[in-house]
Every structure is written in structure tokens, then in C-alpha cells.
Amino acid sequence: MLIHTIARRELKAYFTSLIAYTVIATFLAVSGYFFYTNMVMFVMFVGSDVRLGLWQQTFYDMRFVLVSLMPLLTMRLFAEEKKLGTIELLFTSPLQDVDIILGKYLASVLVLVLMLVLTVLYPILLAIVFSVDIGPVATGYLGLFLMGSACIACGLFLSSLTENQIVAAMATLGVLLLLWFIDWNEGIAGAATIRVLHQLSFSEHFLNFIRGVIELDDVVYYVSLTVLFLCCTAWSLESRKWRGRA
């Protein structure tokens, strides 16, 4: 019940401060551009593979836009409250930390869902003139959603560590990029190490989703990353009890 109260206030704050509009508009513009150029390319050069190849390429590109934009969505969640001091009001209200964390997380996830839902326009438009396989498109969206949620949890945690929103956004982007590229340079590590790095990699776990496959392994990866960051946020908020500051 109180999670819902917090989430509603956060959503209002997103849409009154223009952050949500800016992030959503940027996401739609850039992923729309990717979709259009990919479509043109596939129609002109490899027309036979539009059914699958177009979506693979488009989700591949949208994933990048998502990772770069999520830190901007999450940077204010705790940093702003710490700067304004309003976090003290929440901490002295009859709320539990978990209400605050999940309420804020939920609000950002809803913005993410809205962003993704708006891009469903692309397959719908294409379906008017060309047949679209729903399966791989749906798994692609599931992948984007799971990955975006993990990004949000990461951003939420880093936002709880600082009262500076820019610092929160940069740090989040840093962590996400590291997780993304962690297994790219295979030359530096042995085969055993690279297997472990693959397991940790943000980008590696996304591949099955855009191939139209839902692997339990990949779902567990994103969900556990999300849970891990949410727990870190809880610890970070808990630290006021011995540090004496919000």
C-alpha cells in the first residue's frame, strides 16, 4: 500500500520535472532512427532476412540506447531527496525502508515499461505491410525489460550513495558499461576466466533474447542482478544508523 504511495509520488515527480519526457523522447527518437535505418538496410541489401535479422539488429541497437539512458532516469531517486533533506521526512514517517526502495524502483520500472510500450509502434507499423513474427519480437522486449530493470536497480543503489545527481548518473553509467564490456577482450584472459566473465556479462546474457530464445540462465542473471542491487540499496540506507547522516 505504501509502496504504491511512494511510487505514485515518484511518477508525478518524473512527469512534472520533465525528466521522464526527456528520457522517453530521446529513447524514441534514437531507437526510431535505428529502426528506420535498419529497415532500409535490410530491405535494400538482405531483404530475405527481414523477419528475424531486422529485429535482432534493432534490439541490439535499442539495448545500447537503454543502457545509456537509464542512469538519467535513476540519478535523482535518492540523490535529490538527500540534497533536499526530504529523505529525513521519509525516514521519520511510519514507512519501512523497503517501502521507500520498492516504491522508487517501481516508479522507474513503470517509466521503462512506458518507453518500451511506445516503441511497439514500430512492429505494428511494419506488420501493416509485411508479416511480423510475434515470438522473437516478444522475447526481445522481455530481454530489454529485464535488462532495463537491472539498470534501474543499479542506478537506484548508486543514487543512494550520493547527494549529487551527476555523480550518481556517471557512476551508474560506469558500472553498466563495465558489466557490458567485461567479456569483450577475450585475448587477455584464459579460457576458464573468459567463461566466468561471459556469465557476468550484461551483453552476453542478452543475446538469446534477441534470437527468440528464453533461457532460464539469462532470466536468473538479470533478476539476481536486480535483487543484488536492491539489497545493496537497503544496506546503504541502513548505514544512516551508524553513520548518523542520511
Add this chain to the structure above:
Amino acid sequence: MYTIEAEHLTKFYGSARGVVDLSFTVERGEIVGFLGPNGSGKTTTMRMLTCFFPPTSGTARICGHDIVREPLAVRRAIGYLPESVPLYLDMPVRSYLHFFAEVKGVPSRQRRQRVEETMQRCGLEQYAHRLIRKLSKGYRQRVGIAQALLGDPEVLILDEPTIGLDPRQIIEIRNLIKELGSSRTVILSTHILPEVSMTCTRVMIIHEGRLIAIDTPDNLMRRIQQTPRILLRAHGPEHELIRTLAALPNVRSVQRTSTGAAALDYYQIDTEPDGQVMSEIARVVVEAGWQLQELRPLDITLEQIFIQLITDEQTGPRPC
């Protein structure tokens, strides 16, 4: 039963002192002022009472709920205005109050009425739709107090409620606090001394994290005022005047306190306790033709009490 009972409350930040061994009780309907210089531990004490963080040792009960074991029940019983008056600046007043009414568990059917009543009480009706960002400091303070009042709490904890306001706003906020204190228990902190003598029924003086005095403002003044002091303004030959007055019974000492223009001759006269010497001084000065212009008892201010108590603390307890 006391509304607030603190037992040996102690807070350390690492090895840095917050407050040490604070014990006190507050009864329902009291307005208690926490008085102390900046950094003396007022905010730390309030943050423990509001369950912002737990004490390092010791505990307190608010309305029978333990701050360490039942923080949610305690938070439901209190309304808190933090020192910096934090507000969501981008929200209109009414939505802001609705949000906190919901957070404080006001049932949805009563919420609208409670918010309207509280706005009216704090004089905010005209600003219901205004963004908090656009409000003046005084009105922001009112929104903060309205927020504290929303859950209809038994206990109000206000950290420096009048800081940064202009004199008219200070009077308004003080009156509001007095009015609220009639039906609730109020704890307010301040480092402005006249504030406590004007609003509080009891004063707690905190210095370097320790409670050094707790009493009514009157008693505190009486405790210090062992040598009543009189201010005299007269125009006459200085040495003769001092000699004559000092020779009067019950007068301990006479000192000239102003220098400069002769027309501004102020003298400070220390007298024995209970010595009624005012009329005698008046008679002597008038008879000598020293142009009596002013003669009045000097009230000891809380500033003096405060400094006195702090000095006592440093030089050992004083017998009284």
C-alpha cells in the same frame, strides 16, 4: 504516565560525541525547549526520538512505545519538522500534504478533510495550489509544520522552528506552537534564548552533549538571580554619586557602565537578595539633584543563565 521518557540516551558517531547519558521525562501538554549552542546535540537527540537513527545505548519511550524496538509505532505518534525544513519543492502545497497524509496512514475517506483542516490551521488555504518552490520562507515553514501536524500526532518535535523568519513570522509561528501545545506535547529546539522564555513551559539546557539543567524558565532565572541588579540613569558627579549610593544599606556595589557623553550616565547597582532599595535610591538621587532619568530592575536574561550554567559546568557544580 509520561508522554516521553528518555533513559540514558547516548549517541556516538564513531568515536565522536553526539549526546551522552540524557535522561528526562516530559508530560502531556508540556512545551519543552531544548536550548544549546549549535553542535550541542539538540538535533541528535531529536533524531533519536524520531527514530531517524537508534541510540548507541540507552533508550526512550514515546507514548509507551520504545524507540529502539517499535520505531514504526513511535513514528506514528510523532510529527517532526527537521531543522532545514525539507520540502518537495516541485509539488503544490495540497498534493504535498496529501502525500504525507497517505504516508502517515490517514484513512482515505478522512484524508481530504484532514488536509483542508490542517491547511486552514496553518493559514495556507490561499496557497493550496501554489508550488512550494514559489512560497516565501515563512510559508514554507508553515507547510513544514502542517506536514508535522497531519497525522494528528500526540507529540510534535520541531527543530529550530523559527530560524530564518522575519519578526512578524516568528510571532505567528510562536503563537501557532503555543496553540498546538494546549492539546499536545511539543519539543522544540532553539539556540535563540528569548524564544524559550516566550513559548516553553520547561527548558532543557544541553551543552556539549550533556543535559546541564532542566527547569521552568522562571525557576532557572531565579536560580541564577542571586544578586538582583538595578539600572540607574542619572546625571551627577560620578565619584560622589557612586560613594553615596554604595553607602546605602543592602547595596553591594555600584558601577558606572557607560562612558562618553555626560548625558548618558548609566550605573549598574548590585543589591542584596530581597533588599528593597529602589525607593531609597530614588530618594537619594532626587534629593541630591542628580537628574534622575531612569531607574529599573535589570531582568536577568536567559543569555546570562546560559553563560552562567556553562561556566558552572566548567568550574564545577554550584551549590543551589
